[in-house]
Amino acid sequence: MSNKKQSTQPRISVIGTGYLGATHAAAMAEMGFEVIGVDTDPAKVAALAAGQVPFFEPGLPELLIKHVSSGRLRFTTDIAEATAMSDVHFICVGTPQQRGSNAANTAYVEAATLAVVKNLSHDGLIVGKSTVPVGTGAKLRSIVRENIPEGLTAELIWNPEFLREGKAVADTLTPDRLVIGGASPKAEALMREVYAMPLATGTPMIVCDLPTAELVKVSANAFLATKISFINAIAEICEAAGADVKVLADALGHDVRIGRQFLNAGLGFGGGCLPKDIRALMHRSSELGAYSAASLLQQVDEINMSQRQRVIDLTLEAVGGSVLNRRIGVLGAAFKPDTDDVRDSPALNVAAALHLRGAQVIVFDPEANETAKRSFPTLSYAETMEEAVTGSDAVLVLTEWPEFVNSDPAALFALAANPAIIDARNCLDAASWTGAGWTLRSLGRPAGVAADSGASVLGTSSVVGELVPAA
Template sequence: MTNDNGEQRAPRISVIGTGYLGATHAAAMAEMGFEVIGVDTDPNKVDALSQGIVPFYEPGLPELLRKHVGTGQLRFTTDIEAATAFADVHFVCVGTPQQSTSFAANLSYVEDATRQVAKHLTHDGLIVGKSTVPVGTAARLRGIVHENLPAGVTAELVWNPEFLREGKAVQDTLAPDRLVLGGTTAASEAMLRTVYAEPIANGTPVLVMDLPTAELVKVSANAFLATKISFINAISEVCAAVGADVTLLADALGHDVRIGRQFLNAGLGFGGGCLPKDIRALMHRSSELGAHSASDLLQQVDEINMRQRQLVIDHALAACGGSVLNRRIGVLGAAFKPDTDDVRDSPALNVAAALQLRGAQVTVFDPQATTSAARIFPALGYADSAATAIQGADVVLVLTEWPEFVDADPREFAALVKAQNIVDGRNCLDGQAWAAAGWNVRTIGRAPVQSASAASASQGAYAFA
């Protein structure tokens, strides 16, 4: 790359789509020293980002954004024509949500973004797909690029999937655990190695492969993680039946290096904007391809995951004597996991809404996601603190394992509620400590723990849950 004076310069980067993935990727590329322009069709989002305001919660991202917007290293625009004229490498980071009528991914956004980049190229460029797509998509996008390129301009389309964890996205972009480059030529691989020179120099491995394999890496990784979660939740049912402790079991399993401890936490199950829609898209695509073993497995994974929500609802019903009609329920947690305000397909909100439909008076609090939750479920009650949410409650549900809930003082909470019943939907509380403070504790795949007074009254007769 050369500047107007014929001097060598670093490649310039455009990022198409400035949602969770795109905004993070754009800020991280600027942090790595590149001039970056982010593109979005939403002018309100562009205005916010241009002022250094992140429209969602992600630790570390606001600081990174303000730093590079302030220096001019990072800019945002709605003008894709100007962005493609400016940049040499174009990262496509738009969403691929589930279709409204099937489990298939909606690819209209990624197709349109690719088409717009190709159409407006003024010089040779590299188009890099980062969106999570069904296998076979990239080959079709190459056809779209070919059909829309201006005369005399060449462009290559390759795939470089993302592996971001919400709550740790900045770290995962600046220091990824692997870089997957799919469908590259020698020239495009060299360009991407230039773009990622910093993490590569710091030891990040680079895996070069064909397009279909690269497309499958992200969805397969998500499917495997989802399977681990559903596996331990299925085993928790066995533990409940025999009085075993699924958390201790998971600890023991986790010492096996072939298995590992991560994603072996029994509880309410997975949610969010990635795992549910990605496993369903893979299920749909596998069925289309006749790979029925994969689609059948993922169907079971999905069903087990959804059953966990009903199990928590059943615990709440049991704690209230079989009915939640006109009972006060305090729900702690709305985000699908801590360190994010993402409430897409949140199991916590699904449970809260289901209990409200059964006649309960439900009040929700989340340290970051209360506002996001209220936009999607406006009929639920919301509080500005955990104490307000559980005031006068007949049962408290811990549905997102935020540290402030895990570390809460059970004696302080006891003074606020009407009845000391708590459902630990994430198996994150010290049940013995809560029971010692007078609480009746219900969990997933572990024996419920009664307060001393309740245990005495029932003479120890207490069924495993």
């Protein structure tokens, strides 16, 4: 590209420093690049510049501090400064669900792209990483063409992210695949330079057209969501027939065509990624006339949401039909372990629903108490697991944190007013809990079946799938 700034290697800007952007910026610095992160929120920029991560992600604080201290990673609110010092511009802003619609809101992506283009001082490559509806890239290319300063050139391509919350650093540094969409030979060569480190270790790069790249992330999330909803639908059959959904899932998982990951019956998926992504894909499919996909995703979403009501029903059964003035201990607020993300958290949804029925709900989460308080301030929060269990008429395990899975049922039994526990994630050893005196209920499993029964029967341990995080 002509007029490109002279440097020994491309310099990188990351537009948007939320979960995706902060992680990507730190990882790019770890790969050896000079990186500048840009955000419109001065408080967030100040925190990151001080080496403080405003959310919980294992390994990210250490990476951030390392490269802020070295000077390789900087943060600013000045988009002109960022574009002036950079050659490759990653768009990492959010695409939340539109109000009153299932469609994704691409306004932030459009604004970020426009800001980069208008402030270009030399030729550049704009790389979309945000999760967007198919067709967004074509619209953004029009924005680039119409607003680029005279005498400069810029190319827009797509490079979707595949981060899992709790494993985002590893997923960026050692991804299982890289997808590059709509790139010219020059842009592809530049992206191979940017990703030289993972490519050198064998990470495959799939080079494709722009629409295919836009569809990869949402299709992956839709498939994973479908797999989760499938096993939850089978769990309903298991309950009616007296079968054990976990043993069934273990048996299915031995088929290499199916695999064991994401076949964990329970409360279902949540977070800032899967729910909004499948709804956005459902909406876009209908717009394109692909009604079979829209219908399938509608069923996936409905099955997933129904699991929350099923856990509420089990809780009502456990306390005699009404939770009014009953103390309910809720273990878990984050939508999954190893994160403090409570966006569309099934755990908090269930907790709030019980609160609205008159229950005294006491929530404990090892990392997400503070984020949960901001979203659901009317709930009560405990400082420890033991505090949440003390005096409870029922205990609900809604997020499978290791400290809940490995807790001592006998010690907790002594604290509960009524030793009833709802294992909404099928993560507890039911034999240990019932042996300690607890009445245990779970989804899709007969009462009193040990959580590792599938392993003892099949000679293999189950694999817990990971949800894919949000931009």
